[in-house]
Ligand code: SF4
């Protein structure tokens with residue numbers, strides 16, 4: 009029997025689901041290998057159990073954490089899909105701002121007051137803080153990046169179907185970047201997160217003229233102290249460095265980049 | 273039998289095949305609609321809060337993450353707002369490349385919406401997946417067209433989702449002309465697929481409900497406005513500059529919801545493909561006009577279900593317009609431009625049309641050149657009021673003749689017709705407590 013696969017989205021831009029739909033060349037083949045039983049972006053059906061659940065998005069509210077736990081309980085494998093699910097992504101930056109202030113900046117003072125004083129609103133506004141999926145339930149596999157890399161998605165699905173162990177890059181973006189013989193952005197006066205960031209994206213941002221902002225998250229063995237010192241030596245102030253570390257991997261770098269002034 | 277004497281509540285939770293999380297709730301009593309609510313239950317992501325402290329260059333790159341399917345539009349609207357704040361003028365080459373990037377996303381999004389989200393409704397399938405067996409040639413054509421549009425975005429922007437080539441002042445890395453030529457050739461060869469698409473949509477049975485409303489879109493003196501222009505109203509037949517966008521959206525709070533609603537000259541207004549086709553019909557490419565005629569779209573058109581038809585008209589427009597722009601680039605070539613910039617203080621405004629309608633961004637930067645204020649008003653939050661008004665108008669008409677299931681489906685189809693992109697509900701929050 010074909011494995012039952014489901015996709016779920018939480019706080020995200022849904023770009024990772026779209027990246028899956030964008031695998032046009034192999035989409036029909038994949039659909040021949042697996043049975044997609046839930047994919048809200050493309051279908052109306054639902055199912056009780058899944059062999060593989062793909063989770064997109066960060067978990068921002070207790071009600072979402074509950075839903076995630078329920079999905080976990082009904083799934084054999086659970087995959088965190090994209091930077092939002094793996095590391096919290098850009099929105100985790102709001103963790104460093106007081107919740108009431110986040111709310112006020114988006115909705116204004118009046119609505120902030122309403123939310124704070126009206127118990128009916130509290131469940132919905134039970135915004136805890138932005139959490140990655142692994143902070144709530146065990147994650148079996150991760151598809152890193154904002155958005156995920158389609159080739160890695162296809163590789164993971166094929167591996168799961170054939171019972172092989174999926175393999176993902178353990179190198180830094182910097183290694184991939186050098187193999188492509190890109191001109192290093194440090195030579196152009198820019199700074200880069202490529203040295204401390206998990207590879208697998210083929211340094212796509214640098215290849216296209218930008219720098220790496222670390223959307224695939226920090227390598228477990230990365231020397232953050234050295235990287236911090238490097239950014240400093242290039243003239244970045246502490247707030248500028250903090251801003252950079254918090255662009256895409258705020259949740260993950262939380263507590264790891266002690267000297268950059270994280271609040272917790 | 274009639275449903276008139278009944279009291280019931282229709283709850284459609286997590287409307288599928290809609291980007292983002294939305295619920296529809298309709299209460300009726302004795303055939304009278306007491307309340308219709310479109311509830312957005314998406315968790316907050318706080319873009320307008322956490323963007324503070326970012327540099328001008330980082331803003332468009334990061335706020336693209338508001339929505340994956342409109343990422344190009346968010347990036348472009350934000351780029352324009354930041355450039356306005358930073359006093360940056362861009363070259364005609366940059367404008368041309370941005371228009372191409374933008375239209376590539378129109379093609380991609382409209383194809384996805386028409387084939388994956390709308391067609392299954394009309395043929396009575398729960399999703400596109402069963403169509404692989406029943407209508408394999410339709411699915412294959414959809415994938416071909418989508419891949420072509422995606423490749424177009426990738427050639428222009430460096431990546432299909434969250435492209436990185438466009439930035440303030442111009443292009444970090446210019447599109448490769450050889451690859452662009454390949455896309456051009458494929459687009460020329462795609463004309464039969466486009467005609468087939470028109471053919472399919474012609475066979476769809478579109479519900480015949482109408483409600484007059486105000487249509488709001490960009491309008492430009494020289495072209496079908498997708499990238500620039502003034503904010504135009506069909507009611508007054510006049511426009512205001514983008515920097516006055518707050519006088520257009522007039523966001524207000526209603527008692528039953530904390531969604532900020534929009535209205536301009538009447539209770540509600542509509543944005544999106546149908547609004548644009550209504551406001552700017554004369555500037556459509558001739559091929560697109562003839563498709564409109566084939567599909568029975570006559571302006572003014574007040575049937576919101578016709579938005580799907582308007583999308584097909586725009587697919588054809590963007591295809592032909594893109595071919596013309598590609599010719600210009602391939603014949604004239606591209607030159608490297610200086611994109612260096614030192615951040616400074618200022619406030620600026622930007623708008624572009626995205627597939628779902630007009631999208632506003634506004635940013636302010638402090639003396640150190642760091643973002644200190646941000647605002648984005650997305651098309652769906654402008655449409656939500658209009659969608660509710662449609663539901664209030666149509667449900668009483670549908671009630672006597674439809675079963676609850678059919679009515680529910682029609683409401684879902686209505687919502688989907690607007691192509692709402694609720695994941696980008698940076699500004700929306702509606703609370704619903706049902707016991
Ligand atoms: S990781 Fe990026 S592309 Fe994926 S859902 Fe999150 S914001 Fe979107």
Ligand code: SF4
Pocket residue numbers: 181182183185186190191192193194200201202203211214219220
């Ligand atoms: S640009 Fe970044 S990733 Fe590439 S070599 Fe330089 S530091 Fe490494």
Ligand code: SF4
Pocket residue numbers: 153154181202205206209210211212213214219220221222223224225
């Ligand atoms: S180069 Fe860096 S920012 Fe770009 S995709 Fe790779 S990890 Fe993410």
